[in-house]
Amino acid sequence: MGVRRAAVERVEPAPEKAEEVGAGKEGREPACPWCGSPEAEKVSDYGPHLMVCQYICRGCNSPFEVIKR
Numbered sequence: 001m002g003v004r005r006a007a008v009e010r011v012e013p014a015p016e017k018a019e020e021v022g023a024g025k026e027g028r029e030p031a032c033p034w035c036g037s038p039e040a041e042k043v044s045d046y047g048p049h050l051m052v053c054q055y056i057c058r059g060c061n062s063p064f065e066v067i068k069r
């Protein structure tokens with residue numbers, strides 16, 4: 001007599017829904033990586049790289065790039 005395992009337990013990974021809050025909202029300025037100021041102005045939609053936006057900080061006037069997602 002043996003124990004028959006008829007069913008194999010299957011653990012399905014729950015798909016994580018990454019719902020973006022406020023998706024589609026234009027002009028979401030990121031914070032400056034240098035001084036942390038949220039006042040950043042977009043200077044270019046396309047930087048030297050395709051997926052990069054160029055910003056300039058109004059606080060310290062330092063340019064920085066933000067990778068688009």
Ligand SMILES: [Zn+2]
Nearest residue numbers: 032035057060
């Ligand atoms: Zn800054």
